[in-house]
Ligand SMILES: O=C(O)CCC(=O)C(=O)O
C-alpha cells in the first residue's frame with residue numbers, strides 16, 4: 001500500500017495499521033504494553049506567569065448543534081449506558097461555538113504559550129501537552145467553570161465533570177509539517193466523553209482533517225479505503241467545538257503538510273456512569289507510563305457514595321447533577 005510520501009509500508013506498519021487505510025492505527029495488545037513500559041510521565045510544566053484571566057462570560061450562550069446518536073453508528077440499545085432514565089447515546093455533537101470570540105483568543109494565546117512544554121509520543125497523537133490545566137490557571141478554571149460544564153453536559157446529554165484521571169483531562173495538540181508530519185493515528189479514545197476545540201482554522205494549514213468512521217468500533221478492522229462510512233467532520237473553522245463519544249468512535253487526524261494546527265481536547269466523566277467508564281489502565285499507561293498512571297487510576301476506581309458529589313470533588317470541580325441539566329439555565 002503506497003503512502004502519501006511514496007514509500008511502501010513495512011509489514012510491521014501494516015500490522016499496526018490493521019486496515020487497508022492509508023493512515024496508521026494506534027497500537028493495541030503487546031505493542032500497547034511496550035508503549036506503557038517505555039512511557040514517561042508528562043513533564044511538570046511551571047505555571048504560566050501573567051496569562052489572561054478566565055471569566056465565566058467567555059462561555060457562549062445557547063450552545064446547541066447537530067447531533068448523531070450511537071444507534072446511527074450501529075450500536076444496539078442494550079449496549080448503551082443509561083442512568084436516571086436517560087440513555088448515554090450521543091456519538092457526535094457539533095460543530096458548535098462554545099466560547100465567545102474574546103474567550104477563544106485568550107484560550108489560543110494560553111495554548112500557544114504552552115507549546116514549548118509539548119512532549120512527543122508515538123502512541124496516538126504525535127505532539128501534545130498532557131495535563132495542561134496543571135500549568136495554566138486559565139485552563140484549570142475554564143474546565144471547572146459551572147457555565148462551561150453545563151454547556152458541555154447539555155451538548156453531550158449527560159452531566160459531566162472534568163475527568164478525575166487528571167493527566168488526559170486537558171490536552172493540547174500541536175501539528176506542523178515537521179519530519180514525520182504531525183498527525184493523530186486512527187484510534188478510539190480511552191475516554192467516553194471528549195470535546196475537541198479548534199484553536200486554528202483550516203485556512204492556516206493543509207492536511208489536518210478530522211476524520212471519523214461512522215460505524216461500530218469493532219467493525220473498523222475490516223474497513224477499506226473509500227468506504228463511504230469514512231467521513232470528514234465539518235469542524236475546521238477556528239473556534240469550532242465537536243463533542244465525541246471517544247471510546248466508541250474511531251477517529252484520526254491526517255498529517256499537517258503546511259502551516260500550523262492547534263486543538264484543545266478536554267475529557268470528561270459522567271459521575272453517574274463512573275462504574276462503566278471505558279478507560280483501561282493499559283491504554284492510559286501507553287500515553288503516560290505506568291508509574292504516573294497508577295495514582296490517578298486508583299482515584300477513579302475508589303468506591304463512592306454520592307457519585308455527583310464524590311467525583312466532582314475528585315476532579316476539583318463544581319458538582320453537576322441531572323437536576324442541573326434539566327433546570328433552565
Ligand atoms: O486534534 C484533534 O482534532 C483530535 C485529536 C484526538 O483525537 C485526540 O487527541 O485524541
Ligand SMILES: [Fe+2]
Nearest residue numbers: 188189246251
Ligand atoms: Fe481522540
